Amino acid sequence: MIDLKNVSLQFNGKYLFNDVNYRISSGDKISLVGANGTGKSSLLKIITGEIEPESGTVQRQKNISIGYLPQENVTHSNKTLLEEATSALSDIVKLQQKEAGLQxxxxxxxxSDDERDDLIHQLGEVHLRLVELDSYSASSRVEKILKGLGFEEEDFDRLTETFSGGWQMRIALAKILISQNDILLLDEPTNHLDIDSLNWLISFLKSYRGALVVVSHDKNFINQVTDKTLEIYFGKFYTFKGDYDSYLRFKEERDAQAIHQYELQQKKIKETERFIERFRYKATKARQVQSRIKQLEKLDLIELPEIKNEIDIKFPQPAQSGRIPIQLEKVSKSYSDKSVLQNIDLSIERGDKIALVGPNGAGKTTLAKIIAGVLQHDSGERIVGHNTFISYYAQDVADNLDPELDVLDSVYGINEEKTVGELRSLLGSFLFTGDDVFKKVGVLSGGEKSRVALCKILLTKANLIILDEPTxxxxxxxxxxxxxxxxxFPGSLVIVSHDVDFLRPIINKVLDIRKTGLKFYPGDIDYYLFKRKELTETEKSVSGISEKLQEKNFNNDSISRKEQKRLEAELxxxxxxxxxNLTKEIERIEKQISLLEDEQKVLQSKLADSEFYNNPEEVKLTNKRFKEIEKExxxxxxxxxxxxxxxxNILNQFN
Incomplete structure (x- = not known):
């Protein structure tokens, strides 16, 4: 499909890659990786033809269609969402216009008969091409993709300029998926997706038959949608067959081997230099000295791989909060006439690490802000527990940084225990190296400001930290x-995020926020994903059977009593x-509750008897057990x- 031949590209006098060759074939699913600044985004632009390489050629298959999603700066205007999305069907629209003209x-x-035959022949060709493009299901495909990426039917008639930056990127992604390109080039496609639309995109790309090249920092995403890795490493291309985790294992082994080879070479160089220095002025060794000098001149120096020192960053030890750091009772919030949260009851316990997930627009950020105390709720009560200290990282937190301070000054003094050297190490781990720490905040990009804000969070002594899309x-x-x-972190966390790989080892509870309300999942992110998948499959299954019944009942002549009974039995x-399983679990819990309540009544009878208090030890044990039962x-x-x-919720699907 696409051949890169002897391609080179420079930036500021330094080669990003030099004289590289690579072929992208139909059906390839490639993860493009490399350190920051190695030219990943530039390579995607070379493939599209947006920029030209300094040397070499890019050969593209004739009539190939390429869909390219850049990282940012995508805007749409002057059309409704549906019109903008449908514009991606340009081939179909042109063919339909041609079809109408021929008819x-x-x-x-x-x-004349000859003219008629020619027109019929042309019309047949147009019809054949429309069938190949699956044009007759195009409208439903457009709607399906828009809904999969999180748009709702009520959004279809909204003008595109009314959507925020993140939704603008979704519109661009939708158009790329709708247009049925032969190859997709996606540069950080998951940044603006929620967990539902991310899972939908993974499913879509798994069944996509064209070629895919993706740049992403979301390990879970690239592990699921790619099976090859293309690495830009010291200006060269290296390929690896396998998912991203397999590539990382290979890279670790390769880097260890490269370090070993580097050390051996350096040892040999030093031995040679010592020989030259020792015998440089000895006539009998002159020939050998010259030979060793030439050896050094011809030596291909082994470069050390970019190894980042593992920096062990820990939050400062915070003061312990009360058992319930934050509690919300019957909290509601609306924007104008749009209700976002209604009668929310929520208790965060000390040590909870909770992920807020759900579709965009359902109220995750609103709830996070109310918990943090930076947004006032309309009704209900927000109760801050004993000794609770809160720190909040918002998606727009970068706007609150002082633009006149440099990066180092922005984090200095937050934690008096950290030295300047330790602060620079922390900033380095967030990509501020060398003189970058002396840049004024005002000249930083939005992403760089966000990283400074995250560093500040890591230095706080809060015992409840709320993070909105930190990755x-x-x-x-x-x-x-x-x-x-x-x-x-020993305190409590609330994290709004769609990054499954990031959340996996951290969280112990998931709060799913939807327009229908809140639902707690007492488990990790994998438990949540399993339960959501289970629920979705049940909904689909029930919906399918119900549709069959409705379809059959619509025309009673075509359904036998036997067939109806079969479908009802299947339902x-x-x-x-x-x-x-849920019914059994509920029955088990009810039995436990009943047994404990019986035991509680016995203990209450004892505690109500005045003679019982003649035995202080038994009173102590009984009180202890009574409190244990209350907690249980x-x-x-x-x-x-x-x-x-x-x-x-499941039973409602069957009604």
Whole structure:
């Protein structure tokens, strides 16, 4: 499909890559990797023809269509969302216009038989091409892709200029997917997606038959959608067959071997230099000395791989908060006449590490801001627990930095225990190296400002930290450092994020926020994804059977009683399979509650008897057990409520 032949590209006098060759074939699924500044985005632009290489050629297959999604700076205007998305079907639109023109010509009187035959032949060719492009399902495909990326039907008639920057990127991505390109070049496509649209995109790309080249810092995403890795390494291209995790293992082994070879070469160079220095002025060794000098001149020096020192960043030890750092009771929030959150009850317990997930626009950021106390709710109560100290990282937190301070000054003094050297190491792990730390905040890009703000968070002594999309501007190594700090953090965390790989080792609860309400999942992100998949499959299955029944019932002549019974039995079986485990779990919890309540009544009778207090030791043990039962009952009742709500949600699908 695409051949890069002897391609070179320079930037500021330095080769990003030099004299490289690579072929992208149909069906390739490639992850493009390399350190920051190695030219990944530039390579994508060379493939598209947006920029020309300094030397070499790019040969593209004739009539190949390329879909390219840049990292940023995409805007749309003067069309509705649906019009903009449909414009990606340019080939189909042109063919449909041609079809209408040919039919108009055929309807004319007094055309010759030869002209008629020619028009019919042309019309047949147009129809064949429309079938090849699957034009008759194009409209439904457009809507399906828009909905998959998180747009709702009510958005279809909105003008594109009314959408925010993140949604503008989604529009661009939708158009690329709609247009059925032969190759997709995606530069950080996941930055502006929520967890639902991200999972949908993964599913779409898994079934996509064309070639794919993707640059992404989302390990979970690239592991699932790619099976080859192209690395830009010291100005050359290196390929590896396998997913990203396999490539990382290979890279670790290769780097270790390169370091070993470098050390051996350096040892040999020093031995040669010592020989030259020792015998430089000895006539009997002159020939040998000259030979060794030539050896050194011809030597191909081994370059050390870019190895980042593992920086062990830890949050300062915070003061311990009360058992409940933050509690929300019947909290509601609206913007104008649009209700976002309604009657929210939420208790965050000390040590909780909670992920807020769900579709964009459902209220994740609004809830995070209310928890943090930076946004006032309309009604209800926000109760701050004993000794709670809050730190908040917002998506727009960069706007609150002082533009007159340099990067180092922006983080200096937040934690008096950190030396300047330690601060520079921390900033280096977030890509501020050398003199970068002396740049004024005002000249930094949005992504750079976000990284400064994250560094400030890592230096605070808060015991409740709220982070809204903290990984959007981080490379994989920076994410790893932040991730480890979050795992080791002894306080409470609330994280709004769609980055599954980042969340995986950190969180112990998931709060799913949708327009229908909030739902707690008492487990890690994989448990949440499993339960969501289970629920989605149940919904699809029930929907499919219900549609069959409705379709059959619509025309009673075409359905037998036997067929209707079969479909109804299938629906009952689906309902049983979907609910049997939950039903058993609820029954088990109810039995535990009943046993504990019986025990509690016995203890209450004892404690109500005045003679019982003649034995202080038994009173002490009984009081202790009574408190234990109270706590156990509280936890069981919370679990019962969650399981019952989950069961009701599933049962509603069958009604």
């Amino acid at each position: 108009k010509e055929l309807s004319k009187e007094n055309i 959007n501007h981080l490379d994989i190594s920076s994410k790893k450092i932040l991730q480890k700090a979050m795992v080791d 009952r079986q689906k309902k049983y399979q979907a609910t049997k 009952l509280e936890e069981l009742l919370q679990n019962w409520e969650l399981k019952t709500e989950e069961l009701n």
